[in-house]
Amino acid sequence: MKRVLIVGNSHVAALRSGWETLSASLQDRVDVAFFSAPVPFFDKLGFDAPLYGDVTPNTMTHEHIETLAKINGHTRVDLESFDEILLAGMYWPGRHEITHFLKAFAVDGLYDAEIKQRLTLTAFIEFYQAILEHRAAGGFWSTLRRPNVTLMLSPMPVAIIRQLDAGALLWHEAWASPEIDMDKMRPILDYKSTLAQTYYASRGIDLLPQPATTLTEIGLTKDIYCRDRLDLAGSPDHKFDAYHMNGAFGAICLQAYFDRIMPGQAGVV
Amino acid sequence: MEQPYRHLPPSAFWRSGVAERKLGQFADLYTPKFPLRRGMKIATAGSCFAQHVGRALRQAGCNVIDAERAPALVPEQVRQRYGFGLYSARYGNIYTMRQLLQLWREAIGRLTPAVPVWQRDGRHFDAQRPGLEPNGFDTAADVLAHRALHLAAVRRVFTAAEVIVFTFGLTETWLHTATGTVYPTCPGTIAGDYDPAIFSFHNCEYGEICRHFSRFRDMMMALNRQVKFIITVSPVPLTATASGQHVEVATAYSKAVLRAACGRLSAEYDNVDYFPSYEIITSQRNAARYYNEGLREVTAEGVAAAMGTFLAAHRLQDQPPQTVEDGATSSPTEAQQFAGNPAASLVCEEALLEAFRR
Numbered sequence: 001m002k003r004v005l006i007v008g009n010s011h012v013a014a015l016r017s018g019w020e021t022l023s024a025s026l027q028d029r030v031d032v033a034f035f036s037a038p039v040p041f042f043d044k045l046g047f048d049a050p051l052y053g054d055v056t057p058n059t060m061t062h063e064h065i066e067t068l069a070k071i072n073g074h075t076r077v078d079l080e081s082f083d084e085i086l087l088a089g090m091y092w093p094g095r096h097e098i099t100h101f102l103k104a105f106a107v108d109g110l111y112d113a114e115i116k117q118r119l120t121l122t123a124f125i126e127f128y129q130a131i132l133e134h135r136a137a138g139g140f141w142s143t144l145r146r147p148n149v150t151l152m153l154s155p156m157p158v159a160i161i162r163q164l165d166a167g168a169l170l171w172h173e174a175w176a177s178p179e180i181d182m183d184k185m186r187p188i189l190d191y192k193s194t195l196a197q198t199y200y201a202s203r204g205i206d207l208l209p210q211p212a213t214t215l216t217e218i219g220l221t222k223d224i225y226c227r228d229r230l231d232l233a234g235s236p237d238h239k240f241d242a243y244h245m246n247g248a249f250g251a252i253c254l255q256a257y258f259d260r261i262m263p264g265q266a267g268v269v
Numbered sequence: 270m271e272q273p274y275r276h277l278p279p280s281a282f283w284r285s286g287v288a289e290r291k292l293g294q295f296a297d298l299y300t301p302k303f304p305l306r307r308g309m310k311i312a313t314a315g316s317c318f319a320q321h322v323g324r325a326l327r328q329a330g331c332n333v334i335d336a337e338r339a340p341a342l343v344p345e346q347v348r349q350r351y352g353f354g355l356y357s358a359r360y361g362n363i364y365t366m367r368q369l370l371q372l373w374r375e376a377i378g379r380l381t382p383a384v385p386v387w388q389r390d391g392r393h394f395d396a397q398r399p400g401l402e403p404n405g406f407d408t409a410a411d412v413l414a415h416r417a418l419h420l421a422a423v424r425r426v427f428t429a430a431e432v433i434v435f436t437f438g439l440t441e442t443w444l445h446t447a448t449g450t451v452y453p454t455c456p457g458t459i460a461g462d463y464d465p466a467i468f469s470f471h472n473c474e475y476g477e478i479c480r481h482f483s484r485f486r487d488m489m490m491a492l493n494r495q496v497k498f499i500i501t502v503s504p505v506p507l508t509a510t511a512s513g514q515h516v517e518v519a520t521a522y523s524k525a526v527l528r529a530a531c532g533r534l535s536a537e538y539d540n541v542d543y544f545p546s547y548e549i550i551t552s553q554r555n556a557a558r559y560y561n562e563g564l565r566e567v568t569a570e571g572v573a574a575a576m577g578t579f580l581a582a583h584r585l586q587d588q589p590p591q592t593v594e595d596g597a598t599s600s601p602t603e604a605q606q607f608a609g610n611p612a613a614s615l616v617c618e619e620a621l622l623e624a625f626r627r
C-alpha cells in the first residue's frame with residue numbers, strides 16, 4: 001500500500017472530487033490523504049520544516065487556523081510519513097510567464113504569430129530557463145529526498161475564455177488578450193512544458209504535465225471540465241472562473257499521476 | 270593694460286580649471302545648449318560606452334525609447350546577451366556615424382548592405398550585428414526575417430525620437446570594398462570569413478564623419494524639424510588597431526578626429542550639443558583613476574562621474590520616472606542594478622578583438 005499526500009491550493013478540490021471516482025478501484029493499492037488551503041493563505045504555510053503546516057502565530061491568524069481545520073480536519077501533516085507527495089495547483093512556472101512571451105514575441109518554429117518582435121528558439125530557451133531560475137519556487141520541495149515529490153501545475157484556462165467579457169474573468173488580460181494568437185500557441189505551450197519538466201527533474205521534482213485528453217487542439221482546457229465544480233470544503237462552487245476544474249478533470253489527472261508512480265498497477269478496475 | 274584673458278573665468282585657465290580642481294568635480298565642464306525636458310522621447314545609439322548613457326537616462330526616469338523590448342521577467346543580464354535593453358532597438362553597438370547612416374538608409378529601403386549574412390560553424394549571423402545572437406540563426410533566411418522586423422523597429426525609433434543621443438566610438442572600420450557597406454566588426458572575428466579581395470580596412474576621416482553626421486541629421490530633421498542631438502566621444506580606447514600604428518597612437522588619432530568632428534558639428538548646428546564624457550574620464554586631473562586595471566574599461570566611479578555631471582546639468586536626477594515608449598517604465602530593478610554597479614555588463618564586440626590575438 002502506497003501512502004500518498006496530495007497537497008496544494010484551491011486546485012486540490014478537483015483532485016479530491018476525482019479521488020471519489022477512483023477510490024473504489026484503487027483504495028487497496030493506494031492510501032490517499034489531502035491537505036490544502038486557498039491562495040494566498042496556502043503560501044503562508046511553513047515550508048522550512050519537515051512538518052508542513054506547522055503554523056507560526058506571527059503569520060497565521062486564528063481565522064486561518066480555523067479554515068485549515070475546516071478544510072482538512074487538522075492543521076498539521078507529517079510529510080515524511082508518506083511515500084509520495086503530489087504538489088498540486090502551483091503557478092510556477094505558469095501561465096503568467098508564458099503569456100508575456102506570447103504577447104510580445106513570435107518564436108522561430110514554435111509560435112508563428114503576426115507580432116512586431118521575433119525570438120530565435122535559442123533565445124526563447126535561454127529566456128525561459130532564466131525565468132525558471134528566478135521565478136520557480138520549489139526549493140523546499142526539492143530538498144525532500146523522501147518522499148518523492150511530483151508537481152502538478154495549475155491547469156490551463158478553459159477554452160470558453162476566448163468568448164467572455166474581460167469583467168467575467170480572473171486573469172483575463174493575460175489569456176484573452178487580442179495580442180495572443182491562441183490558434184497558434186499549442187507548440188510553444190508544449191515546448192514550455194518540456195523545458196519545465198527538464199528543469200524540475202534536475203532538482204529532483206517530477207513535473208506531471210496536464211493530461212493531453214483534457215486539452216483542446218490549441219492547448220486550452222476543454223470547457224466540460226469547469227462545470228459542476230466543488231470547492232475545497234466540498235461545497236458546490238457556483239462562481240464561474242476559467243481556471244478551476246471539476247472532479248472529472250481531477251480523476252483524469254490523478255489517474256495519470258498514479259500511472260506514473262505505480263506503473264502497471266494503477267489501472268482502474 | 271587691457272587684454273582678452275583678463276576677465277576670463279577660472280575655468281578658462283589650466284591651473285584653476287584643472288590642476289586645482291577638486292577630484293570628481295566636473296560641473297563647469299558642461300553647460301547644455303538646450304534642456305532635456307521630462308517626457309522627451311530619447312533614442313540612444315553608439316559605441317559600447319553609449320550603453321552607460323542609455324542606462325543612466327533610464328535610471329533618471331527619462332523617456333528612453335525601447336522599440337524591441339524583452340519580457341521584464343527575463344533577468345537583465347540574459348536580456349542583454351541578446352541585445353535587449355542596450356539601446357533603443359537591438360542594433361547593437363554602432364561604432365561609426367557611417368554605420369548609423371547606413372542603418373537608417375537600410376531601414377527606409379534606400380540601401381541593401383552587401384554580404385548581410387555571415388557564417389560560423391554552420392550557423393548564420395547578421396553581419397550588421399553579429400553579436401546579437403550568440404549562437405546564431407539556423408538559416409540565412411531566418412537572419413533576414415529577423416532583420417526585417419528589426420528594421421521596422423529602427424523606423425519606429427527614429428520616427429518617434431525627439432532627442433537622439435549618439436556616442437562616437439571608433440574611426441577604424443571594415444567595409445565591403447566594392448559597395449562601401451560597413452560592418453561593426455571585422456569579418457572573421459565573431460563570424461564570417463575575412464577575404465582581403467572582398468573586405469578592406471578603412472579609417473574614417475574628419476571630413477567624412479562630419480558629412481555622414483550632417484546627412485543623418487538632415488534625414489532626421491525631415492522626419493521632425495525639432496529633433497535634437499546630443500553627441501559624445503567614447504573614452505574607451507581601441508582594443509586593437511589595424512592601422513599599422515601603435516595602438517596608443519592610433520587611439521589618440523581616432524579620438525582626436527572624433528572629438529574634432531564633434532566640435533565642428535556642435536558649433537555648426539544649433540540642435541547639436543556636445544557632452545564631454547571623453548574629457549571627464551580622460552582628464553589628467555584623474556590620473557587614470559577612472560580606468561580599471563587594463564586601462565581600457567571605465568570604472569563604475571568614472572561612469573558615475575560622467576553621467577552624474579550630465580544628469581545634474583540637465584537637472585534630471587530627481588525627476589519622477591516617465592512612461593517610456595511602447596508603454597512600460599524603467600523597472601526599479603534595473604535602476605537599482607545601475608545604482609549598485611554602474612559599470613556593469615557592457616556588451617562590446619570590439620573588446621572581443623583581444624581574443625583574436627595570435
